[in-house]
Amino acid sequence: MGIDKNRAVRGGCSEPTSLAILAQPLEFIHDDHLRERHICAMIDEIAQHHMKEGAVRAVLNFLTNELPLHLQDEEEDIFPLLMRRCEPEDEIELAISKLTVDHAHAGADIPKIVEILEKLDAEGAKPNETESSVLTHFIAHSRRHLILENAVILPLARARLTDADLNNLSIRMGQRRSVKPPQEKRHEEHD
Ligand SMILES: [Fe+2]
Numbered sequence: 001m002g003i004d005k006n007r008a009v010r011g012g013c014s015e016p017t018s019l020a021i022l023a024q025p026l027e028f029i030h031d032d033h034l035r036e037r038h039i040c041a042m043i044d045e046i047a048q049h050h051m052k053e054g055a056v057r058a059v060l061n062f063l064t065n066e067l068p069l070h071l072q073d074e075e076e077d078i079f080p081l082l083m084r085r086c087e088p089e090d091e092i093e094l095a096i097s098k099l100t101v102d103h104a105h106a107g108a109d110i111p112k113i114v115e116i117l118e119k120l121d122a123e124g125a126k127p128n129e130t131e132s133s134v135l136t137h138f139i140a141h142s143r144r145h146l147i148l149e150n151a152v153i154l155p156l157a158r159a160r161l162t163d164a165d166l167n168n169l170s171i172r173m174g175q176r177r178s179v180k181p182p183q184e185k186r187h188e189e190h191d
């Protein structure tokens with residue numbers, strides 16, 4: 001499929017998700033999730049004292065610049081769109097209420113993670129046992145969250161959102177990032 005074929009031009013998940021694919025907003029979200037999984041692996045390395053040069057700074061940039069926008073994309077646009085478009089048999093309410101609780105926990109945890117990483121960055125130090133444990137818990141929650149979103153949210157969004165929804169979504173995500181996404185010609189199938 002196109003996802004892997006286009007991976008090279010998208011820049012891979014070691015860099016922020018490419019704004020060039022904003023016209024395909026669900027592909028953008030998919031790539032954001034690959035990026036988040038990559039960042040979780042980096043945090044794991046930091047927690048286990050195997051971090052590479054520049055890793056702490058890279059994770060800090062992700063947590064402060066990229067992740068808040070991703071959480072907003074989901075909470076302000078994708079979740080409400082799914083609530084509107086899904087059928088009763090999709091049982092979307094349950095998944096979204098779980099994911100919204102996760103986001104609230106992440107919102108409370110991220111400042112603590114940032115504080116730990118800023119201290120490590122300033123001191124050029126490795127995390128102590130308590131700090132490693134906080135980092136490890138954070139990535140365990142994040143990974144569970146990603147699994148649920150990839151298994152439920154993205155497939156339902158691909159099945160249920162209309163072309164107009166996708167166009168609006170790409171405009172909203174572009175505005176959030178101060179860019180105007182190119183219009184995509186849509187030919188997805190919808191009932
Ligand atoms: Fe997500």
Ligand SMILES: [Fe+2]
Binds near residue numbers: 071074103149
């Ligand atoms: Fe999420």
